[in-house]
Amino acid sequence: MVAKNLCTTLVAASLFLAPAARTAADEAAAFIGGALLGGLVVNEVHKNKQRKQQTTRQSTSRSTGYSSAQRQQNREVQTALNYFGYNVGVVDGKLGRMSRAGISRYQADMGYPADGYLDDHERSFLLTSYQRALASAHVPPYNQIVATQGQAGLLRTYRNEQLGIATPQTGQPQGQLAALPQNDQQSTTARADTGGQLPSFAFAPAGKSANDLCNDTNVLTVSNGGPVLASAMTNPSLALNEQFCQARAQAIADANRLEETVPDMTAPQIEEQCEQLNTALAPYVSGIDTTAAQDVISATSAFLTQSGHSMDQLVSGGQICLGVGYRTDNGPMALASAVLLTAAGRQGYGEMVGHQLREGVGTAKATGGQDAEWMRIALEAAQSGKTVLNQTPERLAVLNAAMTQGGAKTGLPVFQTSTGN
Structure with a gap:
């Protein structure tokens, strides 16, 4: 019944432009009307295919060579490269000479072919590592790695972890003494104060990530030689x-x-x-x-x-x-x-x-x-x-x-x- 209402509302919406009552079916049709199914993007795809065929020569001279999506992705890459010390200059979404040089240095450090062009895995590892670094660079043991090896050391550590190489855990910071129980009675009393129980939380199962799956798969493929x-x-x-x-x-x-x-x-x-x-x-x-x-x-x-x-x-x-x-x-x-x-x-x-x-x-x-x-x-x-x-x-x-x-x-x-x- 829901599917029938959806389809009926969609057909009606395509025939009449007058506003309709905001029923549940209308809301669903509004979703579709605003989405690619409603033609907002796909119509542009087809129109621009024809327009591109008719005006290839004129548009070529004006084209920047980057779509908005590509330019945004390039900015993310440049931001991550700068963070990890592979200086590429201004974050402008254009992968020019400096950006290609920075990519080559990153690839060489990670053991990838240093050609200055990122494949899907190399880009994904760089961007996910950047997000991870923002969240973990200030906590042990990663803060010690940054202190001794710089931000680029985090990348090498994350890569090693993907390969199954454990990250050495740093000891307790100097200047802090671990509290030791004075006697058994005191220890027992402390447990009594908390009731001897830790909080228990129920977590919803996390959905599997295609990005993580492919990163792990790539590591196995490389280790297997192909x-x-x-x-x-x-x-x-x-x-x-x-x-x-x-x-x-x-x-x-x-x-x-x-x-x-x-x-x-x-x-x-x-x-x-x-x-x-x-x-x-x-x-x-x-x-x-x-x-x-x-x-x-x-x-x-x-x-x-x-x-x-x-x-x-x-x-x-x-x-x-x-x-x-x-x-x-x-x-x-x-x-x-x-x-x-x-x-x-x-x-x-x-x-x-x-x-x-x-x-x-x-x-x-x-x-x-x-x-x-x-x-x-x-x-x-x-x-x-x-x-x-x-x-x-x-x-x-x-x-x-x-x-x-x-x-x-x-x-x-x-x-x-x-x-x-």
């Missing part, structure tokens, strides 16, 4: 995580490219619209960990069909929000966007839904094989010639081998290695 291959499938779980992180990086790159065609919106504005899209699709994603994949796709597809917008528009919006979700580490947003794309006819994106269900990113972990269902939908789509997120024959072979060894309940297709687009 990714798991289909011909040597020794660790199906790691192989699937590696493929997820590769596809995630491609989704972020695709979103950045599409955002460049929306010049009149800032990155925060686009993120806000994607959050509203996430809210609009929540009824269809809810319970996805226990619901058959085809049931979710059918319900979502019916909703999209009645939205009044073309599937091309919906796909463009979904691709933007998928990348934004991964870029901002918003698991529910990425999941909703992948479901939208799959329901809109891009079944290859079912791979991302399968990965998130398998690891519990943005949702609870699937317990009834739903992750394999979504993966199978993606692989069958790829076999029929539909490509998405860099689904090369090599990637497909790894996914197929990993799912087969990982205990998929039904057989998966065997892929030909013929070349494709």
Whole structure:
């Protein structure tokens, strides 16, 4: 009933511009009308694609080369580099000569190839380390590391911790004496004063972070000397995580490219619209960990069909929000966007839904094989010639081998290695 009201209200809103009563259904339609589904961004995508084709020569001379989202990301990188001592000068969002030199020094210190260009893992580690440093640089043992090695020492420490190397704990600061009980009676009395009990708190389980998952996966890949291959499938779980992180990086790159065609919106504005899209699709994603994949796709597809917008528009919006979700580490947003794309006819994106269900990113972990269902939908789509997120024959072979060894309940297709687009 809720879905029917949502769809009815949306169609009515597309036909009449007069204000309507603020019922619950109207609020839901307002979410959609303000989100990418309502066409605010996706219409701009399509208009600007045509405009870009018609005025390529004129716009080239005026283009700054950076979208608003890219410029903001560059500022964050420059801020972090300056904090850790890799001086790049003014934080202006333009990665020029000084910024490239600072990136190279950071890469060399971390053991990365020092080419001056950050890949997804290098950027993510830098930015998350910066946020971590703001919270922990003043407490032991990290304050001692800063005192002896400078801020750059924190980066090396965080990297070592990722590799499983324990951080040495500093002793008690000089000038402070540990309080020792005078006798057993005094110690017993102290316990009696507090009742002998410590407070107990119940914490909600934290959702799994795709960013953290891919950072950990990258460390394992490097330590293993490269990714798991289909011909040597020794660790199906790691192989699937590696493929997820590769596809995630491609989704972020695709979103950045599409955002460049929306010049009149800032990155925060686009993120806000994607959050509203996430809210609009929540009824269809809810319970996805226990619901058959085809049931979710059918319900979502019916909703999209009645939205009044073309599937091309919906796909463009979904691709933007998928990348934004991964870029901002918003698991529910990425999941909703992948479901939208799959329901809109891009079944290859079912791979991302399968990965998130398998690891519990943005949702609870699937317990009834739903992750394999979504993966199978993606692989069958790829076999029929539909490509998405860099689904090369090599990637497909790894996914197929990993799912087969990982205990998929039904057989998966065997892929030909013929070349494709």
